[in-house]
Amino acid sequence: MRILEARPELGGQLAALYPDRRVYDVPASPAAYAGEVVDALLRQLEPFDIDLRLGEVARSLEPNGDGWTVGSDQARYPAGAVILAAGLGALLPRPASVPGLHTDWPTPGLMVPESAWVQGGVPQATRAALELAEGGTRVTLSHRRALFRGTPGQLRRLEAFRQSGQIKVHAPVEAGFTAAAEATWHLNGYLPDLSPVLGWPLGWQGEYVPADASGQTALPGVYVAGDLSAAGGDFKLISVGFAQAAMCANHAAHFLRPELKVRPGHSSDWRLPERPERLA
Ligand SMILES: Cc1cc2nc3c(=O)[nH]c(=O)nc-3n(C[C@H](O)[C@H](O)[C@H](O)COP(=O)(O)OP(=O)(O)OC[C@H]3O[C@@H](n4cnc5c(N)ncnc54)[C@H](O)[C@@H]3O)c2cc1C
CATH class of the missing domain: 3.50.50.60 (FAD/NAD(P)-binding domain)
Known part of the structure; x- marks a missing residue:
């Protein structure tokens, strides 16, 4: 798994725009500061082997026979499936x-x-x-x-x-x-910039990307979650993004490996070592 993030750290709007504000509607994190919600999410990522590309803006998406190639100014990355979670756009410093x-x-x-x-x-x-x-x-x-x-x-x-x-x-x-x-x-804060992905042929509805119930866009194997997804309508909420991300991840896994069930099961049934060798 690989993540491209335009900013020098993860956390999206919570880290960039309001780490010092309390959020009251993130399940199981009552009245936590947005920065604390990000810290908890980062701890949850720790067992996963992720190729994290910070400070890299995804600019191009091209079919490559097996799937897709995502291009940035630094490199081109092959991907069987792509999940677009670009929110309001790349949060670039003023x-x-x-x-x-x-x-x-x-x-x-x-x-x-x-x-x-x-x-x-x-x-x-x-x-x-x-x-x-x-x-x-x-x-x-x-x-x-x-x-x-x-x-x-x-x-x-x-x-x-x-x-x-x-x-x-x-x-x-x-x-x-x-x-x-x-x-x-x-x-002096950030300006969101959607322009790097606006040219991708995703059937844009204004600043939103339409998706089916699985989160898949008009392009096979390309999914959208969070604020950018037209499916959420006006519900630009962290909890909505979490739910959409879970659906996109499970459907993307099934898309890549059809033998995997789409029904995700319960993580409470897993017996995972602290740092599993492979997590999809
Ligand atoms: C002031 C404020 C207060 C809020 N309060 C709440 C609240 O109390 N409760 C609540 O539920 N929601 C709240 N929200 C909304 C919540 O922050 C968003 O719903 C949530 O951040 C959306 O997450 P996301 O992952 O879709 O997008 P984002 O958080 O916007 O993250 C998208 C990330 O993708 C990166 N990116 C974008 N384009 C590219 C690219 N081309 N290449 C590489 N990286 C890229 C961006 O830099 C960014 O880091 C608030 C929002 C604001 C602005």
């Missing part, structure tokens, strides 16, 4: 007005700098300032409003670093504010 600044956190291949200037009030700005400070970096954190977003725990840690002087907080600041630092982050 560009900075000055070129050369880091615009996303986490930052792949980061060399921990001695000093850093983090600009922004989004959750990633608070997280970047904290994680840099925890790594020993002297941090300047600035925002045009006197408001930083984060979980209560993150905001408490931010206040502790502010008091110790390791994070210097400047907010609100005027547009001309500058700080000297070895590395600078300009974190």
